[in-house]
Amino acid sequence: xxxxxxxxxxxxxxxxxxxxxxxxxxxxxxxxxxxxxxxxxxxxxxxxxxxxxxxxxxxxxxxxxxxxxxxxxxxxxxxxxxxxxxxxxxxxxxxxxxxxxxxxxxxxxxxxxxxxxxxxxxxxxxxxxxxxxxxxxxxxxxxxxxxxxxxxxxxxxxxxxxxxxxxxxxxxxxxxxxxxxxxxxxxxxxxxxxxxxxxxxxxxxxxxxxxxxxxxxxxxxxxxxxxxxxxxxxxxxxxxxxxxxxxxxxxxxxxxxxxxxxxxxxxxxxxxxxxxxxxxxxxxxxxxxxxxxxxxxxxxxxxxxxxxxxxxxxxxxxxxxxxxxxxxxxxxxxxxxxxxxxxxxxxxxxxxxxxxxxxxxxxxxxxxxxxxxxxxxxxxxxxxxxxxxxxxxxxxxxxxxxxxxxxxxxxxxxxxxxxxxxxxxxxxxxxxxxxxxxxxxxxxxxxxxxxxxxxxxxxxxxxxxxxxxxxxxxxxxxxxxxx
Numbered sequence: 476x477x478x479x480x481x482x483x484x485x486x487x488x489x490x491x492x493x494x495x496x497x498x499x500x501x502x503x504x505x506x507x508x509x510x511x512x513x514x515x516x517x518x519x520x521x522x523x524x525x526x527x528x529x530x531x532x533x534x535x536x537x538x539x540x541x542x543x544x545x546x547x548x549x550x551x552x553x554x555x556x557x558x559x560x561x562x563x564x565x566x567x568x569x570x571x572x573x574x575x576x577x578x579x580x581x582x583x584x585x586x587x588x589x590x591x592x593x594x595x596x597x598x599x600x601x602x603x604x605x606x607x608x609x610x611x612x613x614x615x616x617x618x619x620x621x622x623x624x625x626x627x628x629x630x631x632x633x634x635x636x637x638x639x640x641x642x643x644x645x646x647x648x649x650x651x652x653x654x655x656x657x658x659x660x661x662x663x664x665x666x667x668x669x670x671x672x673x674x675x676x677x678x679x680x681x682x683x684x685x686x687x688x689x690x691x692x693x694x695x696x697x698x699x700x701x702x703x704x705x706x707x708x709x710x711x712x713x714x715x716x717x718x719x720x721x722x723x724x725x726x727x728x729x730x731x732x733x734x735x736x737x738x739x740x741x742x743x744x745x746x747x748x749x750x751x752x753x754x755x756x757x758x759x760x761x762x763x764x765x766x767x768x769x770x771x772x773x774x775x776x777x778x779x780x781x782x783x784x785x786x787x788x789x790x791x792x793x794x795x796x797x798x799x800x801x802x803x804x805x806x807x808x809x810x811x812x813x814x815x816x817x818x819x820x821x822x823x824x825x826x827x828x829x830x831x832x833x834x835x836x837x838x839x840x841x842x843x844x845x846x847x848x849x850x851x852x853x854x855x856x857x858x859x860x861x862x863x864x865x866x867x868x869x870x871x872x873x874x875x876x877x878x879x880x881x882x883x884x885x886x887x888x889x890x891x892x893x894x895x896x897x898x899x900x901x902x903x904x905x906x907x908x909x910x911x912x913x914x915x916x917x918x919x920x921x922x923x924x925x926x927x928x929x930x931x932x933x934x935x936x937x938x939x940x941x942x943x944x945x946x947x948x949x950x951x952x953x954x955x956x957x958x
Contacts, residue, residue: 502821510586525629530618534610536601538594549598549647555655558837560609561601568938569593584806591946612826622851627663648683654936658690662860684870689935693856700886753881755934761799868922876933905958912944
């Protein structure tokens, strides 16, 4: 009888193993196309199936800490958008490698190592979320539909399942982090983790807090602060700003169509800000990944009129033309869509036709009022979620590039103040190599602490512009030392 049932048992085990492998896979990557030789760090990629029937398959990149992986923090990083691929954050913000910008666009780009990777001090999971981002996909059309609250419930399910399949990290201190639109999702995920622990949901997670960079927080307050911020940065005159403030009654978002004085002021403001790069006010505004608006970028050699005289020298020195920061997007697009790269990353064939940095369909549907798109931004403000976390044993870091007009640091300062957490350390500079790197404040009571910091001269998002300062900021914060 046993001998007859053995083949059946073997078949059932094979089916179970196959099913588990399909729904939750993990692969250690030792070589990546474009990088010479074996990777000098541990990289794992995989999928974890989520939802009632695991119809959502979220793709992740896990970089083990290059320091002390057994004790270093575990950081779950949620890229913004929503709908943007997390590999962009790894490559261009704070992961261990990036794409050589001098790579020819017509061939496979080369990869180079970065000295200022946060993996020097943390284990990091970069998660492609929500479904439809990066290489994440759904097995049914219905599973592509999501919203802020449901997506973050799946993110919580993801970290539980990931820790179950990676038990050696279960005691590492966990932080949830993200930037831009993830200012909405990160507080929701953090709240889910704390509530799950309180409800006894296994595995219990050793969460210590969360961090946010240049975060979106409130659908009204953030955009409404852009005009006051522009005035503070010298982009609008005091006269024009004060006129708009009075005529629009401080509301620059929900405009009364019959308020002619307000509309006139806002039209003049639009003319002043139209060619300003919201994400970094000092850099050119690009209308594509290849050129700058107004023809600033060109393959033609500069004429003599474009070569200013350097009065400190006796010769006329040519000045290089400004380059669009996002001009490198064509390189990562080429790399991520190369078949050898997809094979190396173990991306499942037939799931994603083309990798894109950000899923425009998801982004466009966030603010749609008809709710017909694949993603609904159903949480308009997370200030209440932040408030709830002030009652937890929680460390919070919020940092902002001070030249970001899309999500101004002044708006962030206002919602932090609205939490009514006692001030521990007032506004002061923080330093790197003897120079002011930004400014910081600390709030706290009991087991809760919130650190706010600006990064001087950075835009959206800060690590892309000031990697040295951001590396120092994160290292000091993880070490619980003063900035």
